[in-house]
């Protein structure tokens with residue numbers, strides 16, 4: 001499994017980072033985890049083909065995680081000429097929110113897509129299978145219906161916290177993961193609905209993943225720089241997560 005960090009920023013452009021999106025590629029296909037507003041530009045910059053995407057998994061319906069979906073759909077319709085199905089998996093309101101979002105941004109668009117959109121919700125608790133990936137979700141705490149995700153393929157597990165404050169589902173997400181991407185919005189400043197570095201240091205032993213990497217850092221957290229002892233993601237990074245691969 002290969003991970004490309006398309007965007008590991010917050011909603012505010014802190015540090016010049018793109019809004020959240022992670023690209024995962026396995027032998028069975030390609031998926032995105034979240035799709036922040038500038039994801040298409042990030043895909044072009046980092047060599048990921050939107051047409052190759054089989055599924056997009058959404059953690060929660062905040063703009064910095066779904067703002068790129070309308071542009072993604074428009075690109076597939078008018079640039080890529082897509083005809084094959086696109087799977088969208090997310091919170092229960094996604095099938096209502098996304099058409100409304102497209103309507104607000106492009107009021108003259110009929111939304112008669114030339115490709116089937118298959119919506120699924122995390123709410124059932126069942127795993128989803130798409131593009132060779134098994135996707136599971138655990139509810140997290142963010143003031144809105146929100147999930148952390150586990151994406152498994154080829155015997156490799158990537159866990160991603162989504163946006164959340166500390167919650168007891170995080171250890172379950174981390175359990176046995178090869179890499180866990182954890183949001184770390186603050187350094188010392190607690191922010192409701194988000195994690196901070198001081199909390200993660202205290203809780204590190206409760207996250208049984210082989211390695212952690214931090215995402216979604218605010219200006220305050222980025223400014224802490226050298227005081228942060230866990231790896232911090234950067235836009236454009238590529239990880240080979242296959243078992244035995246160096247990283």
Ligand SMILES: [Zn+2]
Nearest residue numbers: 060062142163
């Ligand atoms: Zn959020």
Ligand SMILES: [Zn+2]
Nearest residue numbers: 011062064163
């Ligand atoms: Zn966010």
